[in-house]
Amino acid sequence: MGPSPTLNAASLAVSLSKVVPYRAQIEWYKNWCDEQDDQMGYYDSFKRRSSSSSKRDMKVNINRCKLARFWNNIIDMLERGELPHDFDKRAKWVNSSHFYKLLVEPLDIAEYYGKGMHITKGHYMHHGRERRYQIFDRWWKDKTVINGSEENKERSKFASLTQDSCFWARVEEARDWLNCVRSERDTNKLSLFWDKIEIFEKYAINLIENKEVSSDVLFKNSSYSIWVEDLRELRQPTANVQRLPHQFPVF
Known part of the structure; x- marks a missing residue:
């Protein structure tokens, strides 16, 4: 017999x-990316890193993998009955897992699309998302149900972390829909793609207006900002509209 669940x-x-420093180094990496002149943010910086990436990028990737092993081990222990039955309802673990998910899942998404895994496996949301994140979604949702809905305070500034950990995966799918619109000739399929694009557009605008995204989402060279610009261009009445120079203010 092994140690008791309480022990x-x-x-x-x-x-x-002991794993908090790994998380702290990823937080530092995000802040470092936010301060760079390239205006990409940490999702796109991590996604576009080269095979000969810097020690900083490699360290972040190692820490990402270490944290994944730590949380996967907790889930395994819980499912084997080696932890207290109410472990997944304890605030310390629910809050820690939620923060981990918001901070690290964008890097998992960046890794997935940066390596082109969506081409062979399909998009992240349905074919690449790790089971631990789905479990942490449930933990957080159950906490909200038990404690009542979270107070809906109006934010005065953007969130430190985007509150939808799958936001960048949704952006990647929306980019794919734009590509389909460019090449599709079937009017029924075109209509379907436009519906999906408009639903995502409204969703993203709502997150931004409520300041539930991190400021890096709106950086000039982030995947989201490029998507917005591509969408605006596609909606122009003529197909040959030139992309506006970045120095022009965006409405």
Whole structure:
């Protein structure tokens, strides 16, 4: 017989403190990317990193993998009955897993699309998302149900982390729909793609207006900003409209 669930939980609390530096280094990486002149943000910076990437990028990738192993181990222990039955309802673990998901899942999405895995497997949301994130979604949702809806305070500034951890995966799908619109000739299929594009557009605008995104979403060279510009261009009455120079103010 192994240690009791209570002892295992106490041991995991110590382990959590040991992986906090990995998380902190990824936070530092995000802040560093936000300050760069290239105006890409940490999602696109990580996605576009080259095979000969810097030590900084490699360190972030290693930390990303270490954190994944840590959280996967917790889920395995919980499912084997090695942790208290209410472990997934304890605020410490629900909040920690939620913060981890918001911080790190965008890097997982960047890795998925940066390596072109969507071409062979399909888009991230249905074919690439790790099971741990789906479990953490449930933990967070259950917490909200038990404690009542989160207070809907109006934000005065953008969130430190985008509150939809799959936002960039949705952007990538929306980029694919734009490409389909450019090449599709079937009017029924075209209508379907435009419906999807408009639904995502409204969703993204709502997040931005409520300041539920991190400021890097609106950086000039982020995937989202480029998508917005491409969409505007596609809606122009003539197909040969030239892309506006970046120095022109965006309406």
